[in-house]
Amino acid sequence: MxxxxxxxxxxxxxxxxxxxxxxxxxxxxxxxxxxxxxxxxxxxxxxxxxxxxxxxxxxxxxxxxxxxxxxxxxxKQFEVYAVKSGDTISEIAQAHRIRDDHLIRYNALSAPDKLKIGQVLKIPLRMKASPGTPARPVYVPPAMAADVRAQLAKYPVNSRWKWIAIHHSATTQGSLESMDRYHKEERHMTNGLAYHFVIGNGRNMGDGAIGIGNRWKQQIKGGHLFSEWQNNITIGICLVGNFEKGAPTARQMKSLEALLAWLQTRTGIRKGMIMPHRKMNVKPTACPGKYFPTDKLLAKLR
Ligand SMILES: [Zn+2]
Structure with missing residues (x-):
């Protein structure tokens, strides 16, 4: 380089x-x-x-x-752009017809949501769509709750993450705390909660509430997959609910989309590497259940 x-x-x-x-x-x-x-x-x-x-x-x-x-x-390889008051990374990317995750990585931005006025960004020219090609519609994920966004910004993101696995709890109710207890006491997992994130369904935890697990805070491997090498590189997200019996709530899916978009931007994980648990586990499982709308979700992501 x-x-x-x-x-x-x-x-x-x-x-x-x-x-x-x-x-x-x-x-x-x-x-x-x-x-x-x-x-x-x-x-x-x-x-x-x-x-x-x-x-x-x-x-x-x-x-x-x-x-x-x-x-x-x-x-020339890039042009420069000075951040103006009110600019967001997605708007700058959109205006220059490039992807926001490309812009973030090209500039090695560690806090893309905290741009400073006057900060100079390099706009890579070879990633730009050529003039005449209509810009691909930019996927705008649902907004993430401000408190969750602020929480997430506190923890650095390790470069180990290559995949994202989606799970259901297979219970009708639950919370980050109840699952953490269960994994510690019943499953004897020293690090507790096997997942990195839990999304509530309104029963024991807010509908669509995103809980950040300790394994994410510490950037350590999950315990949600059968294979240890997969656990080592796979982010685990669990939605509370039994999706063999019914679908997740609309708020759960909105929060999941927002969280996935945030994770994709920070880790560079493409949607081809986001999978339901059953698709990646080496041991057969129904997780996250037949009513989890995998195809609908993946069609939306970029
Ligand atoms: Zn699972």
């Missing part, structure tokens, strides 16, 4: 200090210092451009004449 950053940064410096040679319509060039054994094909692919474009930008007749240590103009 070093060369990309260096080239992009020098491109930025040129754009800011030297406007006199900018030709109308031409892309703002960045500069790449050629390294030993580089070929134009490799450089073109690194900068998401073509050999023909590199030749055109640099007036290269014979590609064999490129020398290590000399410089090449390459297409």
């Amino acid at each position: 070093n060369y990309t950053v260096r080239a992009a940064l020098s491109g930025l410096a040129i754009a800011m200090t030297c406007t006199c040679h900018v030709v109308a319509q031409a892309p703002d060039p960045g500069v790449y210092v050629i390294e030993k054994n580089d070929t134009l094909i490799e450089i073109a692919s690194r900068f998401n451009t073509s050999v023909a474009e590199l030749k055109r930008l640099n007036n290269i007749g014979n590609p064999k004449t490129i020398r290590a240590g000399s410089t090449l103009s390459v297409p």
